Amino acid sequence: MSGLERIDLACAYALLSVATRAPDTVSVTIRGARRAVQRSLRHAGLDTVATIEE
Template identity: 70%
Template sequence: MTDERPIRPPSGTVRIAEVDGKRAVLAFAGVLDAHALCELEERLLDQRLRQACVLVLEMSALERIDLSCAYALLRTATGAPEPAALTVRGARRHVLRTLRQAGFDAVATIEE
């Protein structure tokens, strides 16, 4: 008898790659889906990110993001009393498509 369970891609990771008080860089990798949502939301609550004036989302290693994670990013971007200048860098075409579906392009500069 063979194991018929679907193979799930590895969950994504989000790490704070750089913080200098005014600028913060979040680096994304893997697949951000519902399984990674809790970790993403916890990471986005980090006080160092809330203090940054500039927030860069480095997405070159991100394979895929689902709408729930894109909306979590959008809530963070729009929920701060004084939102940081937000830049998305290095995102793949299908990741950008999901971010745009969530309305992310209205609040962020997207570097393609």
């Protein structure tokens, strides 16, 4: 994620969709995302099913 400067909500929602379909034994961690990307991911609700590390 460190190479992304921004991500639109459609992509963030697609990641959310994949993360919510993952089995309960799988954990999703986002690392290295810039603040703008983190903000979009949180706005989409990805932080409810994944860990977003700075």
